[in-house]
Amino acid sequence: MASTIRVRAIANGDTTEVQSLIQHPMDSGFIKDSKGELIPAHHIEVVQFEHGGKTVFTALWGPAVAKDPYLKFSFKGASKGDELKVSWVDNKGQSDSLVAKVQ
Amino acid sequence: MRVRTLINSLAAVAVAGLATAAVAGPADDFNAAYAEAEAASKQAVAMKTQWTTTVAELAAAKKAADAGKYDEAIALAQKAEALANASIAQAKEQQADWRQGVIR
Amino acid sequence: MILSPDAPACARRTVLKGVLAGGLAGLGLVEASMLLPAYAADAAQWPQDAFKQKSEADALKALYGKTAEVSDKVNLDAPEIAENGAVVPITVTSGLPKVTGIAVLVLENPFTLAAAYKIPEGTQATVANRLKMAKTTKVVAVVESDGKLYSASKEVKVTVGGCGG
Amino acid sequence: MLREILVLGAIAVGAAQTALAADTVDPAVEAKAFRAYFTDRFPKVTLDDFVNGPYSMDEGLRKQWKEIEEFPPYEFAVDKGKEMFATPFANGKTYGDCFSERGVGIRQNYPYFDPKSGQVITLDVALNQCREANGEKPLSFTGDDMAALTAYMAYTSRGKRFDIKLPDDPRARAAYQKGEEYFYTRRGQLNFSCASCHVQSAGNHIRTEVLAPALGIMAAMPIYRSEWGSMGTVSRRLTTCNSQVRAVPLAPEDELYRDVEYFLSYMGNGLPVSGPGARP
Numbered sequence: 001m002a003s004t005i006r007v008r009a010i011a012n013g014d015t016t017e018v019q020s021l022i023q024h025p026m027d028s029g030f031i032k033d034s035k036g037e038l039i040p041a042h043h044i045e046v047v048q049f050e051h052g053g054k055t056v057f058t059a060l061w062g063p064a065v066a067k068d069p070y071l072k073f074s075f076k077g078a079s080k081g082d083e084l085k086v087s088w089v090d091n092k093g094q095s096d097s098l099v100a101k102v103q
Numbered sequence: 104m105r106v107r108t109l110i111n112s113l114a115a116v117a118v119a120g121l122a123t124a125a126v127a128g129p130a131d132d133f134n135a136a137y138a139e140a141e142a143a144s145k146q147a148v149a150m151k152t153q154w155t156t157t158v159a160e161l162a163a164a165k166k167a168a169d170a171g172k173y174d175e176a177i178a179l180a181q182k183a184e185a186l187a188n189a190s191i192a193q194a195k196e197q198q199a200d201w202r203q204g205v206i207r
Numbered sequence: 208m209i210l211s212p213d214a215p216a217c218a219r220r221t222v223l224k225g226v227l228a229g230g231l232a233g234l235g236l237v238e239a240s241m242l243l244p245a246y247a248a249d250a251a252q253w254p255q256d257a258f259k260q261k262s263e264a265d266a267l268k269a270l271y272g273k274t275a276e277v278s279d280k281v282n283l284d285a286p287e288i289a290e291n292g293a294v295v296p297i298t299v300t301s302g303l304p305k306v307t308g309i310a311v312l313v314l315e316n317p318f319t320l321a322a323a324y325k326i327p328e329g330t331q332a333t334v335a336n337r338l339k340m341a342k343t344t345k346v347v348a349v350v351e352s353d354g355k356l357y358s359a360s361k362e363v364k365v366t367v368g369g370c371g372g
Numbered sequence: 373m374l375r376e377i378l379v380l381g382a383i384a385v386g387a388a389q390t391a392l393a394a395d396t397v398d399p400a401v402e403a404k405a406f407r408a409y410f411t412d413r414f415p416k417v418t419l420d421d422f423v424n425g426p427y428s429m430d431e432g433l434r435k436q437w438k439e440i441e442e443f444p445p446y447e448f449a450v451d452k453g454k455e456m457f458a459t460p461f462a463n464g465k466t467y468g469d470c471f472s473e474r475g476v477g478i479r480q481n482y483p484y485f486d487p488k489s490g491q492v493i494t495l496d497v498a499l500n501q502c503r504e505a506n507g508e509k510p511l512s513f514t515g516d517d518m519a520a521l522t523a524y525m526a527y528t529s530r531g532k533r534f535d536i537k538l539p540d541d542p543r544a545r546a547a548y549q550k551g552e553e554y555f556y557t558r559r560g561q562l563n564f565s566c567a568s569c570h571v572q573s574a575g576n577h578i579r580t581e582v583l584a585p586a587l588g589i590m591a592a593m594p595i596y597r598s599e600w601g602s603m604g605t606v607s608r609r610l611t612t613c614n615s616q617v618r619a620v621p622l623a624p625e626d627e628l629y630r631d632v633e634y635f636l637s638y639m640g641n642g643l644p645v646s647g648p649g650a651r652p
Binding site for chain 3 (some may be wrong): 011015024028030045046047048053055056057058059060061062063064065066067069070071073074075077087088089093095097101
């Protein structure tokens with residue numbers, strides 16, 4: 001089974017640009033299902049990116065972040081071939097993680 | 104033009120239907136109105152021209168009748184019938200008129 | 208790949224790690240995660256209170272304990288007209304020094320704070336994400352720089368469904 | 373009741389009564405005119421760009437689309453489709469065994485007219501025929517699995533140019549004409565045809581959405597719609613189009629829907645496959 005996480009980390013000189021997409025419903029808690037019942041809020045709360053033993057980026061998300069959430073940021077100090085660790089946890093305690101290689 | 108004439112006559116039928124409703128038993132009147140609406144609706148389905156609003160009004164009519172609100176139910180059934188008939192008129196008209204839009 | 212079953216909401220902060228480990232061992236899957244059993248997003252840092260606030264001021268107070276001043280050094284890139292309120296691309300960048308945090312607020316949403324980002328040293332003061340907007344709304348980007356808050360805002364018109372596409 | 377009916381009456385009265393004889397239809401000539409209509413009306417849009425639908429016509433939308441295409445949300449569906457496509461059926465065969473080129477890079481040849489059944493076969497129908505021939509249950513034509521499979525097959529065909537054949541067979545000609553009639557026929561309480569939105573009003577805003585041009589509209593299928601939050605099949609698009617004008621939709625992959633897909637795909641011959649597409 002495929003991971004819920006897709007990451008592209010591309011080093012350009014000293015700076016690495018990271019883009020990620022996570023498969024997650026991000027239910028807001030305000031939408032009704034086909035039976036007219038509210039779908040309870042189900043969203044990622046925290047996404048962390050770690051490089052070389054250091055957290056390089058932390059996202060804190062509420063239910064207003066779009067379904068299958070996307071992120072883009074850049075950080076310094078990584079080289080091609082380095083490992084970038086990505087992990088998320090949601091409000092139901094579900095989680096996933098992945099190790100990507102910087103390209 | 105044809106559609107408007109048809110609709111005017113339908114509206115007249117609808118008003119007549121409401122007038123008789125006061126005299127006969129309300130459940131019977133509803134059943135009669137509903138049967139007519141259903142017949143028109145079935146014809147629209149067969150012609151692949153049914154409108155979603157016809158379906159919704161029919162369902163609402165049934166629901167109102169089940170709740171004992173016959174005046175409301177009859178009005179809804181008549182509305183459904185008028186919508187079904189308008190959709191049938193639309194399909195008949197389009198059998199020739201669709202060609203007007205074709206890009207040549 | 209969802210590793211753990213639902214944990215009771217009230218207890219999840221403390222039981223999370225245990226559930227995760229149990230899920231992994233029990234199911235015996237996930238080669239990637241097996242390589243780094245100690246690495247997991249830390250749920251405890253989620254600012255629950257800030258995400259419950261219904262105004263810009265209350266959300267910023269809960270999140271940072273202060274108020275923001277408008278600055279032209281905060282750049283908020285948002286569409287004038289959102290193609291769909293379910294997915295609105297928003298980018299925040301800033302040329303301010305010593306940036307430690309970025310937050311995005313959608314004022315007309317039921318809860319104002321949409322997302323907050325922690326920016327450690329060495330990470331650039333820029334983030335792109337996609338947010339949901341309930342209706343036409345003012346969007347506010349807030350940047351924490353050298354202990355102070357600076358903001359920029361923009362109005363985004365939100366579409367309603369129709370026969371588009 | 374009166375208000376709604378009067379709306380319909382007014383629209384009907386507005387329509388002219390000219391009926392043209394169309395016994396001498398030449399589809400090749402029609403396709404040329406169809407294309408010219410759009411290229412004349414949108415001189416700034418390059419022909420190939422029409423497959424990008426509303427994004428070819430609106431700067432603001434195009435920018436958002438490009439941002440979304442940087443990491444498109446349909447990647448998950450394409451990956452799922454790829455996995456499904458490669459996974460053997462219970463009998464050991466795979467989808468690839470049912471198609472030429474093992475199913476890779478063939479989207480541009482669908483739909484086609486099948487002389488055996490005398491009907492139009494869309495890619496979605498061909499996939500279910502493949503399943504049934506191998507003892508598997510058919511998939512829902514509007515469901516996520518079918519959307520994922522067709523998304524993958526479109527993805528492997530990107531850039532290939534549509535090559536829809538109209539064989540010299542009266543049944544094929546009839547299918548084309550029925551599709552054309554369906555496309556131009558007004559329906560639903562709003563009294564809209566497919567053409568009302570996607571020919572006459574293409575590029576216009578409805579509220580703040582931009583209507584896609586009919587030229588090349590099939591090239592982006594299946595589409596990930598932000599409104600749906602998921603990938604949707606051609607059937608899902610057609611049935612929701614019908615509902616939006618308040619017409620009760622036909623059954624997915626009804627003969628008429630297949631005919632309209634045949635007609636529209638023929639109109640878009642020569643345009644590149646751009647599917648799977650991302651749309652508002």
